[in-house]
Amino acid sequence: MTTTLFVSDLHLDAGRPRATAAFREFLAGEARGASHLYILGDLFEFWIGDDDDQPLAREVTAALADYTRGGNACSVMRGNRDFLLGPRFADLTGARLLTDPSVVDIGGESVLLTHGDLLCTDDHAYQRYRKRVNDPRLQRLFRALPRSWRRAAGAEGRRRSRRYSAGRPAAYMDVNAEAVAAAMRQAGVRRLVHGHTHRPGIHRFALDGQQAIRAVLGDWYDQGSVLAWSATGPELRSRAFG
Numbered sequence: 001m002t003t004t005l006f007v008s009d010l011h012l013d014a015g016r017p018r019a020t021a022a023f024r025e026f027l028a029g030e031a032r033g034a035s036h037l038y039i040l041g042d043l044f045e046f047w048i049g050d051d052d053d054q055p056l057a058r059e060v061t062a063a064l065a066d067y068t069r070g071g072n073a074c075s076v077m078r079g080n081r082d083f084l085l086g087p088r089f090a091d092l093t094g095a096r097l098l099t100d101p102s103v104v105d106i107g108g109e110s111v112l113l114t115h116g117d118l119l120c121t122d123d124h125a126y127q128r129y130r131k132r133v134n135d136p137r138l139q140r141l142f143r144a145l146p147r148s149w150r151r152a153a154g155a156e157g158r159r160r161s162r163r164y165s166a167g168r169p170a171a172y173m174d175v176n177a178e179a180v181a182a183a184m185r186q187a188g189v190r191r192l193v194h195g196h197t198h199r200p201g202i203h204r205f206a207l208d209g210q211q212a213i214r215a216v217l218g219d220w221y222d223q224g225s226v227l228a229w230s231a232t233g234p235e236l237r238s239r240a241f242g
Helices: 017-028 055-069 087-093 124-133 136-143 147-166 177-187
Strands: 004-007 036-040 074-077 096-098 102-106 109-114 191-194 201-207 210-216 224-230 233-239
Touching (some): 017 055, 017 224, 036 109, 036 191, 074 087, 087 096, 109 177, 136 147, 177 201, 201 233
Parallel strands (some): 036 074, 191 210
Antiparallel strands (some): 004 224, 102 109, 201 210, 224 233
16 A cells, blocks of 8 residues: 555745745655645635736646646645635646545545534534635635735735634634544544644544544644555654755
8 A cells, every 4th residue: 555645734825935845845755655645725825716826826836736747646625715726726736626525545445534624513603604605606706806805805814813713722623523423424434534723633532333533634834744644554744844
């Protein structure tokens, strides 16, 4: 069994060039040997739409295109910050867009993949927000706005998100154990990989009398976080920024 790699919550932004450089190095190095690379949401701090003409958007899409042109498989899932990733992004990068949630085969095992915010059911206000921003009608209206307006809206959204998160305990915004169990039962799996919470770890627990695994990806704020899944199971790795 070859190694499958997972990342999420890179939150790439023009103000954090070290993270972008680290991601490019990852694509050019470690990721080249993977059987598949899965990016499970929030690749970008905010994605205004597939017509984004900023240098960061061009740099990252070009790096991904170079990766897939080399014969490397890559799938990207939308997160709560880049929910506007669309078909043109897929065409530019050669990556496949994944529905959230999705079940994939990893070494003969069915594994449930999700960004993770669907499982944070204790945060009712956030779930209402998530439902609004994923409304296709609202997204069409937003994409029709001038790019400068969308960038301003994205910046304001990030400021509101920081204020919202600052006043709440981390556990409140973590996944709900019952929601995790329900999602795994519905998918018929005993393996789950997600991001969003920025609380990396590999959790082993019993689900209906069988051993289950929930692997949580870390963010790329201070260092890179990679989950490598091989024949020996999942392993979290850290990548120092240069």
